Amino acid sequence: MTQNIKGFSKLSKEEKINWIVETYFSNPEESKKLVKQYWNTSENLQKLHDEFIENTITNFYLPYGVAPNFIINGKHYTVPMAIEESSVVAAASKAAKFWGERGGFKATVINTEKIGQVHFLFKGSVEKLQDFFTEIKPKFFLYTESFTKNMQKRGGGILDIQLIDKTSELENYYQLHATFNTKDSMGANFINTCLEQFAKTLENEAQNFVSFNEDEKNIQVIMSILSNYVPNCLVRAEVSCLVENMSEDELIDSKEFAEKFVNAVKIAEIEPYRAVTHNKGIMNGIDAVVLATGNDFRAIEAGVHAYASKTGQYRSLSHAEIENGIFRFWIDIPLALGTVGGLTSLHPLVKFSLEMLGNPSAEELMKIVAVTGLAQNFAAVRSLTTTGIQQGHMKMHINNILNQHQATKEEKTQVLDYFKNTAISHSLVVDYLDNLRK
Numbered sequence: 001m002t003q004n005i006k007g008f009s010k011l012s013k014e015e016k017i018n019w020i021v022e023t024y025f026s027n028p029e030e031s032k033k034l035v036k037q038y039w040n041t042s043e044n045l046q047k048l049h050d051e052f053i054e055n056t057i058t059n060f061y062l063p064y065g066v067a068p069n070f071i072i073n074g075k076h077y078t079v080p081m082a083i084e085e086s087s088v089v090a091a092a093s094k095a096a097k098f099w100g101e102r103g104g105f106k107a108t109v110i111n112t113e114k115i116g117q118v119h120f121l122f123k124g125s126v127e128k129l130q131d132f133f134t135e136i137k138p139k140f141f142l143y144t145e146s147f148t149k150n151m152q153k154r155g156g157g158i159l160d161i162q163l164i165d166k167t168s169e170l171e172n173y174y175q176l177h178a179t180f181n182t183k184d185s186m187g188a189n190f191i192n193t194c195l196e197q198f199a200k201t202l203e204n205e206a207q208n209f210v211s212f213n214e215d216e217k218n219i220q221v222i223m224s225i226l227s228n229y230v231p232n233c234l235v236r237a238e239v240s241c242l243v244e245n246m247s248e249d250e251l252i253d254s255k256e257f258a259e260k261f262v263n264a265v266k267i268a269e270i271e272p273y274r275a276v277t278h279n280k281g282i283m284n285g286i287d288a289v290v291l292a293t294g295n296d297f298r299a300i301e302a303g304v305h306a307y308a309s310k311t312g313q314y315r316s317l318s319h320a321e322i323e324n325g326i327f328r329f330w331i332d333i334p335l336a337l338g339t340v341g342g343l344t345s346l347h348p349l350v351k352f353s354l355e356m357l358g359n360p361s362a363e364e365l366m367k368i369v370a371v372t373g374l375a376q377n378f379a380a381v382r383s384l385t386t387t388g389i390q391q392g393h394m395k396m397h398i399n400n401i402l403n404q405h406q407a408t409k410e411e412k413t414q415v416l417d418y419f420k421n422t423a424i425s426h427s428l429v430v431d432y433l434d435n436l437r438k
Contacts, residue, residue, distance in 0.1 A: 003023060003024075005019060008055065009054065009055060013050065013056070013057060016055065016057055017032055017035055017036075017057050018032070020057065021035070035057055035058045036058070038058045038059045038060070038061065039058060039059065040059065045348065046059075048346065048347075048348075052343070052346070052347075062082045062083065062084055062291070063082070063083065063084060064080065064081070064082050064292060064349065065080075065081050065082075065083070065089040066078050066079065066080055066081065066089070066356070067079045067081055067089050067092040067093040067096055067372070067375075068093060068096070069093065069096040069097045069100050070096040070100070070104075070105065070368075070371065070372075070375070071096075071099070071100045071103075071104025071105065072104060072105045072106075072107055072367055072368060072371050073104075073105075073106060073107060073367070074104065077357060077358075077368060078356060079092070079096075079289055079357070079368060079372055080289065080292035080293070080352075080353040080356055080357070081285075081288035081289055081292055081372070082288055082291040082292040083284065083287070083288035083291070085284060086399075086400060088284045088285065088288060088376065089288075091375075091376060091379035091380065091383075092285055092372055092375045092376050092379065094379055095375035095376070095378045095379040095382075096375055098248065098378075099239045099375070099378070102239070102241040102245060103239075103240075103241065104239075105237055105238070105239055105371045105374065105375070106237070106238050106239070107235060107236065107237045107238075107366075107367035107368075107370055107371050108235065108236045108367075109234075109235050109363045109366055109367065110234040110235060110236055110332070111232045111233060111234050112181055112233050112362070112363065112366075113159065113179050113180070113181065113230070113232035113233055114179065114180045114181070114182055114187060114191060114226070114230050114233055114336055115177070115178070115179055115180070115226065115227040115229070115230060115232075116178045116180060116191040116192065116194065116195045116224075116225065116226040116227060117175045117176065117177055117178065117195070117224070117225065117226075117227060118175065118176035118178075118195055118198050118199045118202065118221060118223075118224045119173070119174075119175055119221070119222045119223050119224070119225075120173075120174055120175070120176070120199070120202065120219055120220060120221045120222060121172040121173060121174070121219070121220040121222065122172055122174050122216070122219050122220075123172050123215050123216065123218075124212065124213070124215060124216035125216070126165060126167070128211050128212065128216065129163070129174065129216075130163060131211065132205075132206065132209050132211070132212065133163040135209070136201065136202075136205045136209075137161060139201055139205060140158075140161050140176075140178075140197075140198050140201055141158060141161075143197055143200075143201050144158065144193075144194045144197050144198070147190065147193050147194055147197065148194065151182065151183065151185075151190060154183045154184070155181070155183055156180070156181040156182050156183040156185075156187075157180070157181065158178060158179075158180055158194060159178075159179040159180060159181055160178070160179050161176055161177070161178045161179075161198070162176070162177045162178075163175070163176060163177075164176075164177045176195075176198055176202065178191075178194070178195065178198065179232075180194070182338070182362075183362065184338060184339045184340045184361050184362040185338045185340050185341045185362070186295060186296065186336060186337060186338030186341065186342065186362075187226075187336075187338065188226055188296075189341075191226040192224065192225060192226055195224035195225065195226070196224045198224065199221040199224045202219055202221065203219055203221060206218075206219045228299040228300075228302045228303045228306075228336070229302070229303050229306045229307070229334075230303050230334045230335075230336045231306075231307055231310065231334055232334075233334050233335065233336045234332055234333070234334050234335075235332075235333060235334075235335055235363075235366040235367055235369075235370045236330060236331065236332050236333075236370070237330065237331050237333075237367065237370035237371040237373070237374040238328065238329065238330035238331070238374070239328070239329050239330075239374070239378070240326055240327060240328040240329070241326070241327055242325060242326060242327070243255055243258045243322060243325050243326065243327050244325075246258045246261075246327055249386075252386055257382075257385065257386065258322055258327045259322065260385040261320060261327075261329075261381055261382065261385055262320045262321060262322055262327075264381050264384060264385050265278075265316060265318060265319060265320040265329075265381065266320075268315070268316035268318075269315050269316045269319070270315070272313060272314040272315070274316075275308065275314050275315050275316050276314065278316050278317075278318070278377070278380075278381075279304070279305070279308055279316065279317050281376055281377055281380040281381075282317055282318060282331070282333075282373040282374070282376060282377045283301060283304065283373065284376050284380075285372040285373040285374075285375060285376030285377070286300065286304070286333075286335075286369050286370075286372060286373040286376075287300070287301065288372070289368065289369045289372050290337070290369060292349070292350070292353045293337070293339070293344070293350060293353050293354060293357075293365060293369075294342060294343030294344045294346075294347050294350035294353075295337050295338060295342075299336065300335060300336070300337075303334050303335075303336065304317065304333060304334060304335075307333070307334045317331055317332070317333055317373075317377075318330065318331040318374060318377050319331070329374070329378060330374070331370060331373060331374045331377070333370050333373065335366045335369055335370060337362050337365050337366055337369065338362055339354060339359070339360060339361060339362050339365055398415070398416065398419060398424060398429055399412075401426055401429045401430065402415060402429070402433070405430060405433055407433060411433060411436055411437075414436060415429060415432060415433060415436070418432060419432075
């Protein structure tokens with residue numbers, strides 16, 4: 001059968017599945033059974049999931065765990081995390097417990113400004129364009145009032161609009177650079193709707209501007225779109241304690257550990273190869289909470305990594321210092337999050353997550369997410385500078401290896417017992433299991 005198909009989106013779900021399994025799989029019936037095995041038994045819930053995206057045939061599950069014992073600004077939280085990687089939830093929980101015994105985390109929202117741009121080409125006098133912009137700027141606000149009135153009632157809306165000259169980088173290229181406050185909504189649709197109206201206003205008003213010649217009247221809008229780079233939608237999370245309280249293990253000297261930890265973070269501040277992995281560990285925590293609360297982790301990732309490169313070199317997002325006998329560890333991170341709209345009102349587990357967190361505002365969720373990232377980072381750097389990362393990670397990963405090789409309950413018990421105090425690798429676990437079976 002040919003692999004090309006016309007009108008696929010118009011097929012029923014059953015017809016889509018039949019075509020896929022008959023086209024690509026050696027055992028169509030087994031493949032079809034697998035796909036249906038992941039359907040929700042509730043027809044209504046399955047229909048809801050089917051309508052989130054296009055061409056759905058089944059659900060793809062991720063484990064949903066919780067990390068208890070977080071104290072943030074004196075308030076207790078149990079944090080939901082959706083992630084497939086072993087040891088992430090355990091590490092976050094361990095860090096939460098560690099810092100909970102030392103006063104907990106502090107978090108502050110520094111700003112909540114979001115950005116959108118209209119990108120356009122203008123062939124003509126920059127002075128006349130600036131005069132035109134100054135004259136019509138009030139109309140950008142006026143013609144979007146029907147979109148912004150509800151947002152304004154909640155204290156949000158359009159903050160400002162600026163004309164940016166980028167012609168030194170690309171011929172005839174200018175921007176309308178707009179800033180927004182979208183309150184508890186992530187605000188993507190709101191921002192994009194406003195931007196598209198700005199573009200129409202720009203084009204239409206240019207036709208009537210008396211100072212423009214015919215070429216200047218033909219402003220060409222290239223695109224109107226929000227930016228996921230939000231360096232002014234920023235939250236800080238931090239922890240601190242006396243250096244002498246940095247260890248909970250008599251085998252590790254507190255001062256030596258604190259100094260080693262600070263140096264490990266400083267290495268990530270100057271060495272991009274280390275910084276990427278360092279920040280990936282932060283995102284283990286952040287993405288897991290972002291997913292569990294129905295937010296867009298791809299947008300968060302893109303914005304965060306752009307922020308990590310804001311100096312022209314990719315650097316650590318977190319920072320550490322020792323001053324006057326106090327160890328301090330903190331992160332400043334851009335997070336454009338929402339707690340209303342989108343999946344937050346549709347996905348049952350998202351609603352479950354938000355209720356578990358006390359139905360937070362967007363700003364409170366920013367704090368929770370940033371703290372989880374900092375906790376994850378602390379746990380990873382602590383492991384790296386003390387026991388090594390593999391000890392904890394591989395002990396969590398060992399169950400995946402055993403499941404992959406269909407180990408029985410008895411075999412799992414023997415393998416786990418053997419590797420309690422022994423170095424662990426995938427091949428060593430498999431070899432030991434094979435020997436058991438012989």
